[in-house]
Amino acid sequence: MTFRLYPNTQIEKTLRYHRKLQKDLYNAAVNNRFTQYQKFNHKVDYFEQQNCLPDFKEVWTEYKEINSQTLQATLKRVDFAFERWFKGLGKRPRFKSIRHYSGWTYPAKSGYSLESNGENGYLNLSKIGRIQMRGKAKYWGKPTTCTIVYRNGKWYASITVDVLDQALQPEALPLGAIGIDLGCKSALSITDGENHQQVNAPKFLRNAEQKIKKASQEKRRKRAPNRNKRIKASRRYKKAQVKVSKITRRVGNQRQNWVHQVAAEIVSSNSFVATEKLEVKSMTSKAKQRRSVVFLVSKMNNCVKTGKRKKQKAGLNKSILDVGFGMLRSTIKYKVEQIGGVFVEVPTKKVKPSQTCPKCGHQHKKTLDIRVHECAVCGYVQDRDIAAAEVMLYWAKGILPGLGTSLVDVESPSSTSCTRKKAGSMKQLGAKKRPKSIEVSASNELWDVETHSSGEANCG
Numbered sequence: 535m536t537f538r539l540y541p542n543t544q545i546e547k548t549l550r551y552h553r554k555l556q557k558d559l560y561n562a563a564v565n566n567r568f569t570q571y572q573k574f575n576h577k578v579d580y581f582e583q584q585n586c587l588p589d590f591k592e593v594w595t596e597y598k599e600i601n602s603q604t605l606q607a608t609l610k611r612v613d614f615a616f617e618r619w620f621k622g623l624g625k626r627p628r629f630k631s632i633r634h635y636s637g638w639t640y641p642a643k644s645g646y647s648l649e650s651n652g653e654n655g656y657l658n659l660s661k662i663g664r665i666q667m668r669g670k671a672k673y674w675g676k677p678t679t680c681t682i683v684y685r686n687g688k689w690y691a692s693i694t695v696d697v698l699d700q701a702l703q704p705e706a707l708p709l710g711a712i713g714i715d716l717g718c719k720s721a722l723s724i725t726d727g728e729n730h731q732q733v734n735a736p737k738f739l740r741n742a743e744q745k746i747k748k749a750s751q752e753k754r755r756k757r758a759p760n761r762n763k764r765i766k767a768s769r770r771y772k773k774a775q776v777k778v779s780k781i782t783r784r785v786g787n788q789r790q791n792w793v794h795q796v797a798a799e800i801v802s803s804n805s806f807v808a809t810e811k812l813e814v815k816s817m818t819s820k821a822k823q824r825r826s827v828v829f830l831v832s833k834m835n836n837c838v839k840t841g842k843r844k845k846q847k848a849g850l851n852k853s854i855l856d857v858g859f860g861m862l863r864s865t866i867k868y869k870v871e872q873i874g875g876v877f878v879e880v881p882t883k884k885v886k887p888s889q890t891c892p893k894c895g896h897q898h899k900k901t902l903d904i905r906v907h908e909c910a911v912c913g914y915v916q917d918r919d920i921a922a923a924e925v926m927l928y929w930a931k932g933i934l935p936g937l938g939t940s941l942v943d944v945e946s947p948s949s950t951s952c953t954r955k956k957a958g959s960m961k962q963l964g965a966k967k968r969p970k971s972i973e974v975s976a977s978n979e980l981w982d983v984e985t986h987s988s989g990e991a992n993c994g
Contacts, residue, residue, distance in 0.1 A: 535652075535672070535694075536669065536683075536693075537657070537668065537669035537690065537693065538667060538669055538689075538690055539657065539665050539667050540666045540667070541663075544663075545662060545665055546689070549662065549689060552600055552638065553635065553684060555597060555600060556600070556637075556638040557630055557635040559605060559609070563583055564612055564628075565629070566583065567616065580612075584609055587609075601661055603644065610641075637682040638681070638682055639679060640659075640680040641679055646658060646660060648677055653670045653671070654667065655667060657691055665689075675696045675697040675698060680692070681693075686779065707805050707875065708803050708875075710805065711726060711805075711806035711808075711931070712724050712725060712806070713725055713808045713926040713928075714866070715887065715919045715922040715926065716810065716812065716862060717857075718850070718853040718857060720732040721736070721862070722796065723917070723920050725927065726804075727928075735853075735856065738792075740852075742781055742782075742784070745781050746785075750778055752774050753771060756768055757770075759771075793858055793865050797862070797866045797869050798869065801866070801870055801872075801873060805870065805874070805875030805876065807877050808878040808926045808929070808931075809866070810882045811882055812859055812860075819851075820844070885926070887925040887926050890922075891925075892924035893912050893914040894912040895935035896910070898910060900918070
C-alpha cells in the first residue's frame with residue numbers, strides 16, 4: 535500500500551540528499567562489477583560488495599549519515615539487475631541519472647517506524663525525521679518493508695505488511711459467474727448466460743489528445759537539451775515539459791481509477807470470472823512493413839514507400855492502450871483471487887470465442903467489421919462481443935457444445951503462457967550466512983576509491 539508523504543522544507547532537502555547518495559552508490563556498484571570483470575576477470579557478488587561497506591564509508595564519510603540497511607538494499611538492487619541480465623530477463627545494467635532513480639528501501643523495521651493504524655498518520659525515518667503521511671489501506675497488519683519513492687515531484691512511502699488470512703476472506707463469497715470480453719468500443723462485455731451488460735470505453739487519452747498535442751507543440755518551440763552540442767534545456771522548456779507530463783499523468787490516473795472501480799464492481803457480486811488470454815504486446819505491435827517501389831519522373835532517385843495501413847494500425851493500438859487491456863485483466867484477476875474466487879483465462883487460439891456460436895458450438899470466421907453474431911446452423915443472433923463472452927463462460931464451465939472442457943484442462947486458475955524465472959529475493963539473504971569480512975582484497979580496495987570516482991565521472 536502506498537501513502538503520500540508531506541515533508542517540510544528541511545526534511546525534503548534531506549530526502550533529496552539521501553536519494554542522490556543512494557544513486558551514487560548504485561552507479562559505483564555497477565561500475566565496480568564491470569571493472570573487476572573486464573580488468574581482473576573477477577566476478578563480484580553481492581556479499582563481497584556488502585562486506586566492503588564499512589571500509590567504503592571510511593573513505594566516503596557522507597554515507598555514515600545513511601541507514602546501513604538501506605545501503606545493503608541498494609546493493610541488493612544491483613544484484614537483482616545483474617541476475618536478471620544473466621538469466622535473459624532484462625537488459626544490461628546501466629548507470630542511472632538522478633531523474634531515473636526513484637528512491638531507496640528499508641528492508642527491516644529497524645530503519646523506520648509507523649504511527650498509524652492504516653489510515654493517515656506519521657512515518658519516522660532513521661537519520662531523517664518524522665514525516666506526515668496521508669492514505670488509507672484496505673487491509674492492515676504488521677509492517678515489514680518500506681520503500682521511499684520520488685515520483686512527479688511528490689514523495690511516497692510504499693509499505694508492505696503481513697496481513698492475517700482471516701482479514702482477506704469475506705464473510706460470504708459471492709456466487710455469481712460471468713464471462714468477460716474486452717474490446718475498444720465496449721471496453722467490457724459482461725454476461726452470466728442470461729443477463730448482459732456492456733461498459734463503454736471511457737477514452738481518457740482521446741479526450742485529452744488535443745491538449746497534449748497543443749502542449750507538445752509549445753514545448754517544441756523552446757530550446758531543447760542537446761548533449762552532443764552541450765546545450766542545456768531552457769527554463770521555458772522545462773516548464774513546458776512539466777505541463778505535458780501533468781496532462782499525461784492525469785490521463786493515467788483517470789484510467790487507473792476507472793479500472794479499479796470497474797473491477798471492484800465486478801468482484802462485489804461474482805467469484806467466478808472467465809476472460810480471454812490476451813497478448814497485449816503482440817496486439818499493439820507496429821504494422822507489418824510492405825515495400826513497394828514507386829518510380830517518379832524527377833531528377834531525384836526513386837522514392838521507396840514503406841508500410842501499409844500504418845495509420846489504421848496505429849489508431850487501433852492507441853484505442854487498445856487507452857482502454858488498458860492488460861491493467862483491466864490483472865486488476866480483475868488479483869481482486870478475484872483476493873476473495874478466494876476463480877479466475878480463468880480462456881485460450882483464444884484453441885476456443886476462438888469471436889468465431890464460435892455459444893449455443894451450438896459451430897465456428898464461422900467473421901471479419902472485424904461484422905459486429906453481430908448470426909449462426910447459420912442454429913440461427914442464434916446476438917451482439918458479437920456478448921456472444922464471445924458467453925463462449926468463454928460456457929467453456930470455463932465445461933458446457934460449451936462441441937468444444938466442452940473442464941477446469942482440469944486449464945493450466946491454473948489464472949493460467950499464463952509463460953513461467954517467470956526467479957531472480958532472487960531479499961528472503962534469500964537470511965538463508966545464507968554473511969561471510970566474515972576479515973580481510974579486504976586489493977580488488978575491493980579498488981572499488982572503495984577508484985570505482986566510485988569513475989562511476990561519478992561516467993554518470994554525472
